[in-house]
Amino acid sequence: MATVEIRSLKKSFGAATILQGADLRMEEGEFVVLVGPSGCGKSTLLRCIAGLEPITSGNLVIDGEDMTTADPVKRGIAMVFQSYALYPHMTVGENIGFGLKIANTPKAEIKSRVAEVARLLKLDSMLDRKPKALSGGQRQRVAIGRALARKPRIFLFDEPLSNLDASLRAEMRVELAKLHSSLGNTMVYVTHDQVEAMTLADRMVVMSAGKIEQVGAPLELFNNPANRFVAGFLGQPPMNFIKVTSARATASGIALGLPGGDTVEVGLPAPLAGNAEGLELGVRPEDMSIAPEGRLKLEVEVVEQLGGETIVYGRLADGQLVTAKLAGQAEIAGGDRLALDFSEERLHVFDAKGANLRYRTPVPHGKAKALS
Amino acid sequence: MSDFISARGIKRCVSYLVVGGWALFSVFFVVWVVLASLKRNRELFGSPLSIPTSPQWGNFVKTWVNNRFGDYFINSLLVTSVSVIAILIVAVPAAYVLSRGRFRGREALSSFFAFGMGVPFPLLFVPLFVMMASMRLADTLTGLTIVYVALSIPFTIYVLEGFFSSLPSELESAAIIDGCSDVQVFRHVMLPLAGPGVATVAILNFVGLWNEYQLSLVLINSPENRTLSLGIYSLITSMQYSGGDWASLFAGVTIVMVPTLILFVILSEKMISGITMGGVK
Numbered sequence: 168m169a170t171v172e173i174r175s176l177k178k179s180f181g182a183a184t185i186l187q188g189a190d191l192r193m194e195e196g197e198f199v200v201l202v203g204p205s206g207c208g209k210s211t212l213l214r215c216i217a218g219l220e221p222i223t224s225g226n227l228v229i230d231g232e233d234m235t236t237a238d239p240v241k242r243g244i245a246m247v248f249q250s251y252a253l254y255p256h257m258t259v260g261e262n263i264g265f266g267l268k269i270a271n272t273p274k275a276e277i278k279s280r281v282a283e284v285a286r287l288l289k290l291d292s293m294l295d296r297k298p299k300a301l302s303g304g305q306r307q308r309v310a311i312g313r314a315l316a317r318k319p320r321i322f323l324f325d326e327p328l329s330n331l332d333a334s335l336r337a338e339m340r341v342e343l344a345k346l347h348s349s350l351g352n353t354m355v356y357v358t359h360d361q362v363e364a365m366t367l368a369d370r371m372v373v374m375s376a377g378k379i380e381q382v383g384a385p386l387e388l389f390n391n392p393a394n395r396f397v398a399g400f401l402g403q404p405p406m407n408f409i410k411v412t413s414a415r416a417t418a419s420g421i422a423l424g425l426p427g428g429d430t431v432e433v434g435l436p437a438p439l440a441g442n443a444e445g446l447e448l449g450v451r452p453e454d455m456s457i458a459p460e461g462r463l464k465l466e467v468e469v470v471e472q473l474g475g476e477t478i479v480y481g482r483l484a485d486g487q488l489v490t491a492k493l494a495g496q497a498e499i500a501g502g503d504r505l506a507l508d509f510s511e512e513r514l515h516v517f518d519a520k521g522a523n524l525r526y527r528t529p530v531p532h533g534k535a536k537a538l539s
Numbered sequence: 540m541s542d543f544i545s546a547r548g549i550k551r552c553v554s555y556l557v558v559g560g561w562a563l564f565s566v567f568f569v570v571w572v573v574l575a576s577l578k579r580n581r582e583l584f585g586s587p588l589s590i591p592t593s594p595q596w597g598n599f600v601k602t603w604v605n606n607r608f609g610d611y612f613i614n615s616l617l618v619t620s621v622s623v624i625a626i627l628i629v630a631v632p633a634a635y636v637l638s639r640g641r642f643r644g645r646e647a648l649s650s651f652f653a654f655g656m657g658v659p660f661p662l663l664f665v666p667l668f669v670m671m672a673s674m675r676l677a678d679t680l681t682g683l684t685i686v687y688v689a690l691s692i693p694f695t696i697y698v699l700e701g702f703f704s705s706l707p708s709e710l711e712s713a714a715i716i717d718g719c720s721d722v723q724v725f726r727h728v729m730l731p732l733a734g735p736g737v738a739t740v741a742i743l744n745f746v747g748l749w750n751e752y753q754l755s756l757v758l759i760n761s762p763e764n765r766t767l768s769l770g771i772y773s774l775i776t777s778m779q780y781s782g783g784d785w786a787s788l789f790a791g792v793t794i795v796m797v798p799t800l801i802l803f804v805i806l807s808e809k810m811i812s813g814i815t816m817g818g819v820k
């Protein structure tokens with residue numbers, strides 16, 4: 168149905184550069200999630216794709232056609248906003264049919280299309296209500312209905328669930344996933360919630376401060392982050408970053424010194440040895456486990472018993488904070504001393520610039536398909 | 540904590556007292572004027588606070604016909620309503636563009652309009668009169684209307700600009716995505732939402748122009764072109780010769796008040812109601 172391609176897209180508001188050259192290709196029918204902390208430029212990128220903000224430089228190509236300066240309506244997109252942005256003076260039916268009305272669609276056709284969309288979203292019984300007489304979840308569905316009505320090529324969502332309460336959000340997340348699989352349209356979805364991103368995305372785009380940090384399938388990003396930012400952004404509780412005390416060359420790689428005197432050996436090129444400055448180990452809390460010979464000696468400060476898992480907050484010998492997520496229930500209390508070990512395979516090493524030294528360049532998209 | 544609550548309570552009491560007192564004061568005089576307009580002149584001075592025993596509707600007839608208040612009323616209604624409509628036609632789109640448009644010089648233009656509010660009217664009497672005279676519009680209702688429109692625009696744009704800026708901009712984005720041109724965004728979405736703001740400036744302008752006296756005094760000469768406020772004044776002047784017909788004067792004042800009251804009853808609900816509720820969030 169539709170591919171979207173962004174080529175070195177830049178966006179500035181006056182002197183402030185908000186997007187500093189984004190490159191991205193979205194395949195037909197893909198569910199792409201843009202994720203990143205608040206203020207990193209996700210909405211701005213989405214509004215540039217929608218045509219609500221002029222693109223400062225670079226290109227936007229939809230289905231092979233250059234749309235950099237095209238009117239929003241020519242791009243074949245629909246958008247769902249964070250605030251829903253329903254027209255308060257129109258009924259639900261008028262809201263859903265507004266785009267068709269503006270496009271001079273015959274009345275009978277509008278009516279049948281609105282009825283069809285309303286049935287799909289279970290809004291049939293409230294077509295004559297005004298938005299203020301609807302609950303948050305219903306308003307959300309009307310906003311989605313308005314997007315559906317015009318049969319766009321591409322759907323854009325800007326944090327559509329962030330105004331809903333937690334249980335409704337989980338429900339709508341599933342609804343959206345179903346909607347995507349039944350419609351098969353290309354969808355671009357913005358969120359700052361990593362759970363939403365991980366569960367919905369075919370491909371995830373992690374952004375920070377106006378830059379795309381990494382693009383890939385959710386688990387790929389989780390297991391193989393390109394840099395410290397992506398590693399720290401995904402996962403809850405976040406990855407531990409432990410500063411190493413030394414880096415020494417060995418037969419098979421380099422040995423990194425841990426606080427407390429132990430070392431961990433990782434297969435990295437020898438030239439890195441000698442300079443431990445700024446090197447950090449990245450260990451996910453869930454990759455740690457209690458072991459008698461554990462190399463991380465932790466003095467426990469706080470323990471959170473969640474029933475299914477136990478989260479331990481503590482300090483290493485040199486005072487660095489570490490969080491561990493242990494499976495099941497454990498008899499640990501503040502003040503205890505724990506020895507933790509970790510899986511070396513899942514260990515990451517970050518250099519002073521934040522690049523992941525154990526990053527494995529992924530097999531390109533096409534090849535992976537051919538192999539499988 | 541309890542200190543805080545009682546401090547707030549006292550504040551509230553004081554404000555209720557002030558507002559309530561002021562409302563009572565106003566209502567008392569309105570009622571008193573209406574009652575006085577139905578009394579005989581002798582009764583008016585004999586027992587100023589009494590309810591009229593036999594209402595003298597003749598006072599109104601006399602004012603309306605003999606004192607030509609009928610003509611003045613039509614003049615005022617014509618000038619005021621045409622002015623208000625013209626003001627809205629000019630100011631509503633202008634305010635929308637000034638609050639949301641993206642073009643160079645927008646802020647300068649906004650400030651320029653705001654500056655217009657700071658010019659005292661008396662400063663304009665002579666130049667306005669000269670200009671109107673040179674266009675042969677002095678002493679005409681058309682001329683008065685043009686002056687009213689021109690002088691009301693800065694204030695109206697200022698108020699409406701604030702109103703438009705308070706409307707959520709995501710609604711505009713949504714309308715653009717739905718395929719609206721700029722004009723369609725205004726017509727189908729922003730204008731309906733601006734209803735309460737438009738009603739507010741319509742009432743304020745109507746009341747202001749209905750009661751306007753100074754400019755009409757400067758610009759209007761002939762008796763047949765008088766507006767109601769000039770009519771009241773001429774009634775007072777004529778009383779110096781004919782002896783005090785106070786009851787007729789109060790009948791005139793009542794006639795002046797009626798349209799404003801009606802307008803408030805019709806539009807005040809619209810002014811207060813926030814129609815945007817429920818659209819976003």
Ligand SMILES: Nc1ncnc2c1ncn2[C@@H]1O[C@H](COP(=O)(O)OP(=O)(O)O)[C@@H](O)[C@H]1O
Binds near residue numbers: 180183203204210212
């Ligand atoms: N119209 C605008 N004018 C100036 N700065 C803006 C405008 N819109 C957004 N910004 C700035 O761009 C940055 C990114 O905003 P946004 O894209 O909304 O972030 P996000 O959606 O990721 O939270 C923010 O710092 C914000 O202040």
Ligand SMILES: [Mg+2]
Binds near residue numbers: 209210
């Ligand atoms: Mg945003």
